[in-house]
Amino acid sequence: MRRHLRVLVVLALTQIAGWGMIGVLPVIAPRVAAAFGISLSTVFLGTSVMFVSMGLAAPWAGRAFHRFGSREVMTVGAAGIGLGLCLLSLSPNLAVFLMAWVAIGLAGALFLTTAAYAYIASYSDDRARSLIGTLMLMTGLAGSVFWPVTAFLEDQVGWRGVGFAYATIMVLVACPLVWFGLPAIEDATDTAPAAGRLRKGRVFVLMVAAIALNSFVTFGIDAVGIQLLKAMGMDLAGAVAIASLMGVFKVGGRVIDLLGGRRWDGLSTGLVAGAMIPTGLAVIWIGGTGVAAVAGYLALFGLGSGAFAVARATMPLVFFQKADYAAAMSTIALPMNLINALAPPVLAELMSGIGAQATFAALGGLSVTALAILLLLNRMRGNALGV
Numbered sequence: 001m002r003r004h005l006r007v008l009v010v011l012a013l014t015q016i017a018g019w020g021m022i023g024v025l026p027v028i029a030p031r032v033a034a035a036f037g038i039s040l041s042t043v044f045l046g047t048s049v050m051f052v053s054m055g056l057a058a059p060w061a062g063r064a065f066h067r068f069g070s071r072e073v074m075t076v077g078a079a080g081i082g083l084g085l086c087l088l089s090l091s092p093n094l095a096v097f098l099m100a101w102v103a104i105g106l107a108g109a110l111f112l113t114t115a116a117y118a119y120i121a122s123y124s125d126d127r128a129r130s131l132i133g134t135l136m137l138m139t140g141l142a143g144s145v146f147w148p149v150t151a152f153l154e155d156q157v158g159w160r161g162v163g164f165a166y167a168t169i170m171v172l173v174a175c176p177l178v179w180f181g182l183p184a185i186e187d188a189t190d191t192a193p194a195a196g197r198l199r200k201g202r203v204f205v206l207m208v209a210a211i212a213l214n215s216f217v218t219f220g221i222d223a224v225g226i227q228l229l230k231a232m233g234m235d236l237a238g239a240v241a242i243a244s245l246m247g248v249f250k251v252g253g254r255v256i257d258l259l260g261g262r263r264w265d266g267l268s269t270g271l272v273a274g275a276m277i278p279t280g281l282a283v284i285w286i287g288g289t290g291v292a293a294v295a296g297y298l299a300l301f302g303l304g305s306g307a308f309a310v311a312r313a314t315m316p317l318v319f320f321q322k323a324d325y326a327a328a329m330s331t332i333a334l335p336m337n338l339i340n341a342l343a344p345p346v347l348a349e350l351m352s353g354i355g356a357q358a359t360f361a362a363l364g365g366l367s368v369t370a371l372a373i374l375l376l377l378n379r380m381r382g383n384a385l386g387v
Contacts, residue, residue, distance in 0.1 A: 004124060004127065004131065006181070007119075007120070007123060007124070007131075007182060007183070008131060008134060008135060010177060010178065010181035010182055011116045011119070011120070011135055011182070012135060012138040012139070013177065014074075014078065014111075014116075014174050014177055014178055015112065015113070015116055015135065015138075015139045015142075016138065016139055016141050016142045016145060016146075017142075017169065017170070017173075017174055018078070018081060018108070018111055018112050018142075018170070018174065019112060019139055019142035020142035020143065020145055020146030020147075020149075021081070021085065021146065021166035021169065021170060022050065022081065022085070022104055022108065022112075023142060023143060023146060023147075023222065023223075024146075024150050024159075024162060024163070024166070025043065025044060025046055025047055025223065025344075026147065026222070026223060026224065026225070026226045026227065026243070027147055027150045027151050027154060027226070027240070028150065028154055028159040028162060029043045029044060029227070031154065031158070031159050032097070032159055035159075036093065036094050036097070038094060040227070040348055041344075041345050041348035041349055041352070042094070044223065044224065044344035044345050044348050045098065045344075045345055046097060046098060046100075046101040047101070047223050047341070047343075047344045048341035048342065048343075048344055048345055049098050049101040049102055049105065049341070050101040050102075050104050050105035050108065050341075051105065051219075051337040051338065051340045051341035052105065052337065052338060052341045053101070053102045053103075053104075053105025053106050053108075053109070054105040054106070054108045054109045054112070054333070054337045055109075055333055055334045055335070055336065055337025055338045055340075055341070056334065057105065057106050057109035057110075058109050058114065058330045058331075058333035058334050058337065059330055059331065059334060060109075061073065061109040061110050061114065061115065061330065062114070062118070062326055062327060062329075062330030062331075064110065065115065065118045065119075065326055066326070069184070069185065070115055070116075070118045070119040070122060070185075071119060071178060071179070071182045071183075071184060071185065073110050073111075073115060074110065074111050074115045074116070074119065074178050074182075075175055075178045075179045076107075076110055076111075077107045077108065077109070077110025077111025077112070077115060078107075078111050078170050078171070078174040078175045078178055079107075079170070079171055079175050080103065080104075080106065080107025080110065080111070081104055081107045081108060081111060081170050081174075082166075082167040082168070082169075082170035082171035082174075082175075083103065083107070083167070083171075084100050084101070084103035084104035084107055084167075085100070085104065085163045085164075085166050085167035085170065086163065086164065086167040087099065087100040087103060088100035088101070088104070088163045089159075089160040089161070089162075089163030089164045089167065090160075109333070113139075113313075113333075114326070114329045114330055114333050116135060117132050117135075117313060117325070117326070117329055118325075118326040118329070118330075119182065119185070120132050120135070121325045121326055122185050122326075123183070123185050128317070128325070129265075129266070129314050129317050132313045132314055133254070133257055133310040133313060133314050134254065135313075136309045136310050136312070136313040136314075138251065139309075141247050141248070141250075141251055142247065143222060143243060143244060143246065143247040144244040144245070144246070144247030144248055145247070147226070147240055147243055147244050148240060148244055150162055151236075151240055153165060202380075203319055203377065203380060204319070206373050206376060206377050206380075207315060207316070207319065207332075207377060208332055208335055208336070209370075209373050210270070210274070210370045210373040210374050210377065211312050211315070211332065211336055212335055212336050212339040212340075213339075213366050213367065213369055213370035213373070214274065214277060214305075214308055214312070214366075214367055214370045215312065215336050215339060215340055216339050216340060216342065216343050216366060217277065217281075217305075217343075217363045217366055217367050217370075218277070218305040218308065218309075219340045219343050220340075220343030220344065220346075220347045220363065221246075221301075221305075221363070223343060223344040223347070224343075224344055224347045224348055224351065225239075225242075225243050225246070226239045226240060226243050227239075227348070227351065228347070228351060228356045228359060228360070229242055229243070229289065229356075231351055231355070231356035232288060232289050232356045232357065233288075233289055234289055242294060242298070245298055245302070246298060246301075246302045248302075249298050249299065249302025249303055249306060250302055250303075250305055250306030250309065251306060252302070252303055252306060253273065253302070253303040253304065253305065253306020253307035253308075253309065253310070254306065254307070254310065255303075256269060256272055256273065256303060256306075256307040256310075257269045257307055257310045257311075265314070265317070265318045266310070266311045266313075266314035266315035266316070266317055266318050267311070267315055267318050267374070267377060267378060267381065269307055269308075269310050269311040269314070270308060270311030270312075270315055270374050271371075271374050271375070271378060272304075272307060273303075273304045273305070273306075273307035273308035273310075273311055274304075274308060274311075274367070274370055274371040274374045275304070275371055276300050276301070276303060276304025276307070277300075277301055277304040277305055277308060277367045277370075277371075278364045278365075278367040278368045278371065279300045279301075279304070280296065280297050280298075280299070280300030280301025280302070280304055281297075281301060281360050281361070281363050281364035281367060282361075282364055283296035283297050283300060283301075284296070284297035284301075284357075284360055285357050285358075285360040285361045285364060288357065313329075316328040316329060316332065318381070347359060347363075350362060
């Protein structure tokens with residue numbers, strides 16, 4: 001148990017730091033737009049470029065995990081994120097700014113989320129689902145920890161100074177923490193290409209669709225949620241506070257998965273979470289920024305999106321063998337990240353065109369569609385591997 005705790009703590013700290021440090025745009029976007037003389041939606045192209053790069057690099061990263069070892073690849077990825085953030089801070093224009101996000105995305109494929117899950121699957125096959133689920137929810141703290149810190153640092157040293165500070169932490173803290181804090185393991189003991197064994201039929205397509213739709217919603221809210229709340233009348237401090245509390249509620253979503261115990265799997269958690277997400281969006285769509293509406297939004301959407309984070313990470317274990325888990329996640333990462341890349345600019349444009357409340361309604365429609373797909377998957381559960 002102690003060795004599992006050590007691995008979980010190291011991965012949680014480094015994943016929270018990684019996601020928190022690359023998630024700076026919701027806070028610094030207005031000043032970046034002013035510095036380059038561009039629109040807010042153009043600034044958020046940085047996040048889209050990052051997700052496209054991350055998605056395109058995911059299959060290649062999956063092969064690297066098997067060939068070189070996930071710990072070794074993650075160390076390189078942490079350094080790459082640091083270099084990308086350094087380039088971001090030095091950006092003289094939009095072109096270099098976007099190139100920095102390309103670099104961050106490529107490095108993120110080697111370091112963030114899938115890399116950590118691949119390490120856990122190789123390190124602890126017997127408790128992989130539990131450890132992956134716990135780690136997934138803990139990374140929900142990234143925004144809660146780093147958005148207030150980013151806002152404070154931006155006031156002190158500007159958005160370029162924020163990038164330099166975070167680049168230094170990734171290179172000098174995250175890299176050695178991964179290398180020395182994680183035990184070395186042999187990732188490639190079963191070297192028959194997992195991707196070759198992966199059966200990608202109707203179930204796989206439906207699972208990817210449900211994950212991608214709800215990821216569009218939850219990643220989109222993470223990216224532009226502060227700006228959405230500001231557009232509904234909140235000041236920046238209030239919007240940042242609500243966005244930070246959202247991360248805390250996401251961590252609380254782990255309770256939903258725990259309530260099911262061993263009787264539940266990733267799909268069971270996904271069904272419950274999939275019902276809570278559109279309900280929470282409906283509350284803020286109808287109630288606006290009133291205290292009751294915001295509280296309901298935090299509780300329902302926050303807990304639901306947190307629980308769905310567990311489902312997103314563990315649902316492949318319902319339909320695929322554990323030996324194929326890394327290949328399945330790497331395959332899913334490509335379409336999921338491409339879909340996520342659309343979220344920030346699309347939501348920014350929607351917010352400008354139809355208003356913040358109508359944007360929440362549109363997101364609710366997408367999450368209802370995802371719920372319908374999950375219900376269909378549940379009916380197909382018995383024949384999933386044979387479809």
